[in-house]
Amino acid sequence: MTHDQLAKDIADGNRRALARAITLIESARSDHRGQAALLFDALPTNRQALRIGLSGTPGVGKSTFIEAFGLMLTAQGLRVAVLAVDPSSARSGGSILGDKTRMERLSRDPNAFIRPSPSQSHLGGVARRTREVVQLCEAAGFDIVLIETVGVGQSETMVAEMSDIFALLMAPAGGDELQGVKRGIMEIADMIIVNKADGDLRSVATRTCADYTGALRLLRKRPEDPEDFPKAMMVSALHDQGLADVWAEMQTLAKWHQAEGHWDARRQAQAVHWFEEEVRQGLLMQLFAPGKTHDQMVRLRADVASGQISASVAAQQMLDGLIADQPVSPRTVS
Numbered sequence: 001m002t003h004d005q006l007a008k009d010i011a012d013g014n015r016r017a018l019a020r021a022i023t024l025i026e027s028a029r030s031d032h033r034g035q036a037a038l039l040f041d042a043l044p045t046n047r048q049a050l051r052i053g054l055s056g057t058p059g060v061g062k063s064t065f066i067e068a069f070g071l072m073l074t075a076q077g078l079r080v081a082v083l084a085v086d087p088s089s090a091r092s093g094g095s096i097l098g099d100k101t102r103m104e105r106l107s108r109d110p111n112a113f114i115r116p117s118p119s120q121s122h123l124g125g126v127a128r129r130t131r132e133v134v135q136l137c138e139a140a141g142f143d144i145v146l147i148e149t150v151g152v153g154q155s156e157t158m159v160a161e162m163s164d165i166f167a168l169l170m171a172p173a174g175g176d177e178l179q180g181v182k183r184g185i186m187e188i189a190d191m192i193i194v195n196k197a198d199g200d201l202r203s204v205a206t207r208t209c210a211d212y213t214g215a216l217r218l219l220r221k222r223p224e225d226p227e228d229f230p231k232a233m234m235v236s237a238l239h240d241q242g243l244a245d246v247w248a249e250m251q252t253l254a255k256w257h258q259a260e261g262h263w264d265a266r267r268q269a270q271a272v273h274w275f276e277e278e279v280r281q282g283l284l285m286q287l288f289a290p291g292k293t294h295d296q297m298v299r300l301r302a303d304v305a306s307g308q309i310s311a312s313v314a315a316q317q318m319l320d321g322l323i324a325d326q327p328v329s330p331r332t333v334s
Contacts, residue, residue, distance in 0.1 A: 003035060007042035010140050015113055018140045022115055025136065026129045036132070043139040049081070050254055051134060053159035055149040055185065056169030061195045062148055063102040065169060065237040070103070072243050073144055074111040081137040082106070082114040083130055084148040113142065131162040131274055160188045161273050164263065165250050167191045170212070172205040187219050190230050190253060193246060198236035209234045224262040229253055287318075296321060 001020075009017035025036050056062050063084075070080045082103070106112050115133065130147060137145045149159045160166045168189040186192075192212045197205035212232035219230075233249065235242035257263040287297050300314040309317075 003038040004042050007039055007044075007139075010136060011044050013141050015140075018113065018136060019115070021136050022117075022133050025132050026117060040132070040135070043135070045139075047138045047141060049134075049138045049142050049145045050165070050250075051145045051147065051163040052250065053147045053149070053163030053166040054169060055159060055166070056195075057171070060169045060171045061237055062169055065193070065195055065235070066146055066148055067103040067106045068237040068240050069243050069247070070106045070112055070146065071109065072240070072247065074106075074109050078111065078143040079141060080106075080109075080112045080144045080146065081140075081142040082112065082146045082148065083133055083137070084114065084116045085130060085150050086116055113137070113140075130159075131270075134162060161270050164257065164266065165190050165253055167193055167246075167250075170194050170208065172196055172201045172208050186215075190225075191246070191249065192216070192230065192232040194232065194234045195237055197234040198239050198241065202236075205234050224257065224260075224266065226253065226256045283322075286322075293322065 006017055006021055010021055021039060024032055024039065027033070027036075054062060054066065066082055066084075070082060073080050103114055107114050117130065117133070134145050134147065147159055147163055166189050168185060168191070170192055172194060194205045194209045194212070197209075209232045216230050216232060231249065233242065233246055235246055237243070254263070257266070287293055296318060300309070300318055303309045304311050304314050
């Protein structure tokens, strides 16, 4: 199948073509990268979806929330794509990719599309090609793209660079005001959603939500935030409580961003960020590709391991060689 035909099938909403294109995009083979570039050139660029990033610690109920939230959206006639990033093993590199099993009802919904992807040890909570997959889903005509991160901790901020709204899910008793004002993932969240606010945990969830509400008042106001944002809210994904309120607030925030010009500015800044990230990743790949540069890496790595040279000096030699586009001469440290 040609890239033009594949792009047409994606634009027509063909789910099988979308899945095939995502597999192509996520491939690390050099020939596939060339085909992916041709595919993107043929895709429509006039479609935009609301991109919602979702993060939270393991066990907070991200999959349960996404399924309940997604079913609520599809019931309103909206088409929803879920991109779930699973952690990869540091030893084997494999991933379980079990989100379709967790979201059994949503995976059967004709207006929903769920794609699990391995993180492949990529830092920041998302896979390297997640942003490109988001663009594919937009080209396929989805109205909402939900991006679920690995869920590992406070450094998981990369999803904010590819979403219009970033929501952080927290568990009852997940922290106090001091925890809430910690820098990192807390200060970039547009919304903090306290899940599992039901049964015996409802009173605890209420206190936790109040703690985060107080903490958010202490954080410096961002120019791209309306008066009431960022804010903390409570939901029970298990019992479908509070989901409509969360959706209403997300719509309010998105409309405000569009009206004030922050929507386009944010997407432009994100595009620049990912351009620079692609350059960085491309340079790293060059270091390990077969050839002269790779041979220099192997030699300097052996020198560092044997103690003949320090890691920082070896790195500088490697960079000097890349900039000058000439072999580096070995230099040891006494």
